[in-house]
Amino acid sequence: MLPDSALQQQQQQLWFSLVFHSIETEVPFWGSFSEGPSVSWASNEACCDCPPCNVGWEPVGGGSRISVGQHQLGVSSVSWEACGGVAVVVSVGSWPSVVFLPPSWPPGIGFSNGETWRQLRQFATATLCSLEERIQERIQEEAGFLVESLWSMKGRPLDPSRLLSRVTTNILCSVAFGSRFDYEDEEFLRFIHLLEENARLQSCTMTKACSGAAAGATGNHRWVYNVFPSVLDYCPGSHQTIFKNTNELKQFISRRVKKEAPQPGTPRGFIDAFLLKMEQEKWNSRSAFSPQSLERSTLDLFVAGAESTSLVLKYMLLALMKYPEVQEKVRQDIDRVIGPSQTPCLADLSQMPYTDAVIHEVHRSLALVPLNVPHAVTKDTLFRQYLIPKGTTIFPALKASLYDKAEFPHPERFDPGHFLDGKGALRKSEFFIPFSIGQRACLGERMASVTIFVCLATLLQHFRLRPHVPPEELDLSPTVGFLTTAPKPYQLSLDPRW
Numbered sequence: 001m002l003p004d005s006a007l008q009q010q011q012q013q014l015w016f017s018l019v020f021h022s023i024e025t026e027v028p029f030w031g032s033f034s035e036g037p038s039v040s041w042a043s044n045e046a047c048c049d050c051p052p053c054n055v056g057w058e059p060v061g062g063g064s065r066i067s068v069g070q071h072q073l074g075v076s077s078v079s080w081e082a083c084g085g086v087a088v089v090v091s092v093g094s095w096p097s098v099v100f101l102p103p104s105w106p107p108g109i110g111f112s113n114g115e116t117w118r119q120l121r122q123f124a125t126a127t128l129c130s131l132e133e134r135i136q137e138r139i140q141e142e143a144g145f146l147v148e149s150l151w152s153m154k155g156r157p158l159d160p161s162r163l164l165s166r167v168t169t170n171i172l173c174s175v176a177f178g179s180r181f182d183y184e185d186e187e188f189l190r191f192i193h194l195l196e197e198n199a200r201l202q203s204c205t206m207t208k209a210c211s212g213a214a215a216g217a218t219g220n221h222r223w224v225y226n227v228f229p230s231v232l233d234y235c236p237g238s239h240q241t242i243f244k245n246t247n248e249l250k251q252f253i254s255r256r257v258k259k260e261a262p263q264p265g266t267p268r269g270f271i272d273a274f275l276l277k278m279e280q281e282k283w284n285s286r287s288a289f290s291p292q293s294l295e296r297s298t299l300d301l302f303v304a305g306a307e308s309t310s311l312v313l314k315y316m317l318l319a320l321m322k323y324p325e326v327q328e329k330v331r332q333d334i335d336r337v338i339g340p341s342q343t344p345c346l347a348d349l350s351q352m353p354y355t356d357a358v359i360h361e362v363h364r365s366l367a368l369v370p371l372n373v374p375h376a377v378t379k380d381t382l383f384r385q386y387l388i389p390k391g392t393t394i395f396p397a398l399k400a401s402l403y404d405k406a407e408f409p410h411p412e413r414f415d416p417g418h419f420l421d422g423k424g425a426l427r428k429s430e431f432f433i434p435f436s437i438g439q440r441a442c443l444g445e446r447m448a449s450v451t452i453f454v455c456l457a458t459l460l461q462h463f464r465l466r467p468h469v470p471p472e473e474l475d476l477s478p479t480v481g482f483l484t485t486a487p488k489p490y491q492l493s494l495d496p497r498w
């Protein structure tokens, strides 16, 4: 246990984080800060010109601030109504080590800043763009395997989670390695297991870290990790499992990299393209392209893209079962534009405004990353009447925008009408930002969109989705992890259409 005075000292250094509507920063924050802005801490009082702050997850209360359930790191407990587009404050523990990375772990796309990030991001964006056609073909192929697996279920009920995560992980395997795995391949299943276990442990570690801080539970070693990361490197705990898993994931990717050799001509996948880039840049001492950043950047694609896309797909199937009339209208769209046997492609969606609106509403309603990932302010920033000092951690609240009452009447309701105009055409909204905005916005938005549409259309070409309870008993309200939300577990059956 830390003595009270030490705790107080730590608390005085607690950083407050801002949750606000617009995104004026570019640097996402991962790992530990070495220093924070110099602010004096005072419970429930404004410090300098900064927005008022508080410690932990106690209700902040009042006015333009949001309230957070006591001692919970549950974003669902945030009262979004209170945001109203105004700067709001939640405080989190200091040095919020969101992702527990060993110090030796090299930077990839999602975990770097500055020149390294710029080079890696530019390369990844260009590569995914040049592979776009090939990626769509891979997704179509994977959607075929999804349907094949579902046929083999012969209408038996299933929880689709495992199958969907195999589908989305395999799509990324095709994109990264240029080839896919059999769904029962042991190496592949181990890879998925490690990714999922890390996501789960990270979420639970962070939850405990912050709830520990909120409750003043200084004996909680996870909280201590945020303050003394180097000490905890030598202590047992779930963060050690994360390190171990991460090393195994790295080895998996490294084995795949060794199988690839840069070939002239069009690269077959991300790794192929990266190896070519490394070769081109081998004389450049400032190059960000190294075997280590290749492994980390490849892993970043899986960490950011596999579970996120499968959760959205899972939520979409649930929504379609809860609202059979929506499912029926999407099916009609598919029959009209694509037909029973043609392979769906993203271009079809432009002729299917209702289906497009449903997909938008799925993203909006789920709000997969409600508080986005933490960013840090790159310079002193004046926001409304508040000065946000350079380096402050902020959480740009995507959900505040996705649930804006003026833009989406009855935001708690699942209603594709939120994205349709009076003539049934797609209504675009600048409040629709599930992939975030700005330079650090999601790199995989296009890939995720193709995956979601092609899987949906292929599924409904073949099946009707049937729930195992009356539709009104299905619960669309998501469960909450640290960074992401997820649909509650459910069972579905698929009735063949033909």
Ligand code: HEM
Pocket: 028, 109, 110, 111, 121, 300, 301, 302, 304, 305, 306, 308, 309, 312, 368, 369, 372, 373, 434, 435, 436, 437, 439, 440, 441, 442, 443, 444, 445, 447, 448
């Ligand atoms: C429905 C699925 C997805 C959603 C809702 C989603 C959402 C997000 C969000 C909110 C961010 C943080 C943006 C920010 O920092 O402001 C992000 C970052 C990122 N996403 Fe996605 N994502 C999805 C799928 C994917 C896929 C399939 C990939 C794989 C290619 C991917 C790769 C990334 C990467 C690499 C970053 C970090 C970008 C950077 O820091 O420059 N995401 N995503």
